[in-house]
Amino acid sequence: MNMTIPGARVIDVRASLPRHKTLKYGRRKQTDIRSAAMHHSATKSGSPEAFAGYHVVTNGWPGIAYHFVIQKDGVIYWCNDPEAISYHVGNSNRHALGICLVGDFRTQEPTAAQLDAANRLIQHLQVQIPTMKQVFGHQEYPGYAWKNCPAFPMGKFRSDYSQYLQKAVDKVKTPIQVPVAISMNGSMLSVSGFLQEGVSMLPVRAVANAAGGKVEWIEQTKDVRVNGRDLNEKLISGSAYAPARELATALGLQIEWDQATKTVRMMKGSVSK
Ligand SMILES: [Zn+2]
Known part of the structure; x- marks a missing residue:
């Protein structure tokens, strides 16, 4: 997973944190992830190493409990896959x-640095892991109402977060990716695009495949064509993304934008809305 986050510092400590000698955490597919759970460490200070040591030695767990730890200075430590x-x-x-x-x-x-880093981390993860649609406090999970964690108001965190995303979209200099869902002929695709300066950028290959379009990659010019049409695509981590309207035109599809759910709906033929 690409963990380069604009405006944030991420340190990968997965290989260096204390781990249990024999026990290992179970594994899942990324698409099994539905939510981000926010915690506080409940210690005035601390470090991923200290938490990992406690979880492994005292609790006898396979490794540190968290996937990410955010220090007071805003540095994000990547702790588990x-x-x-x-x-x-x-x-x-x-x-x-x-x-x-x-x-x-x-x-x-x-x-403020921690909250900013948390916002950037979550929005980045929502692009990388589109199934991770929700953000809850530990206390909001079933069976944890008694637990005062993360001990900051989640309602405010979530509303600040959505405002943060909107502000981020408005910033031209450091465009931040807001995930965009894609519906094709009424069914949701498992991949997502992102909003960039008000334009929905969609993954070319996945959308063209879903619509039965032909994708060509021109190696010399690093250009992507769909059904023979050149697109203003952008390469991100080896995948091409193109503006939704260009892609729809190339594929002969109707297109609608649902602002409330941030969804691009694409439909075959001349179906009226
Ligand atoms: Zn917790």
């Missing part, structure tokens, strides 16, 4: 990805 079913929300572990902010928010506040 997203596929690892680590222990942080009990029965919901299988479908949740754990993000822990260092601090005891019963008596402290998360820093």
Whole structure:
């Protein structure tokens, strides 16, 4: 998974954190992930190494509970593969990805740098893992109402987060990717696109395949053509993304935009809306 996040520093500590000698976390597919679970460390300070040591030595767990730990300075530590079913929300572990902010928010506040990093991390993960549609506090998972974690108000966190995304979209200099869902002839595709400066950019190959279009890759010019049409595509991690309208024209599809659900609907033929 690509973990280069504009405006954030990510340190991959997956290989260096303490792990149990024999036990290993179970694995899942990325598409099993449905939500991000927010935690606080419930310690005034700390580090991924310290948490991993505690979880392994004291609790006897296979490794650190969290997938990501965010320090007070906003540095994001990548601690587990997203596929690892680590222990942080009990029965919901299988479908949740754990993000822990260092601090005891019963008596402290998360820093602005931590919240900014958390926002950037979540929006990045939602592009990489489109099935991860929701963000909950630990306490909001079934059976955890009693637990004061992450001890910051999740309603405010989520509304700040959506405003943050909107502001991020408005920033031209550092375009941030907001995920865009894609529906083809009434069914949702498993891949997603993203919004860039108000334009929906969709994955060319997946959309063309779903619509039965022909994709050509011109090696010399690094150009992508769909049904012989040249597109203003953008290459991201080896995949081509093109503006939804260009793609629809090349594929002979009708197109609609649903602002509320951030969904591009594409339909064959001259179906009226
Ligand atoms: Zn927690």
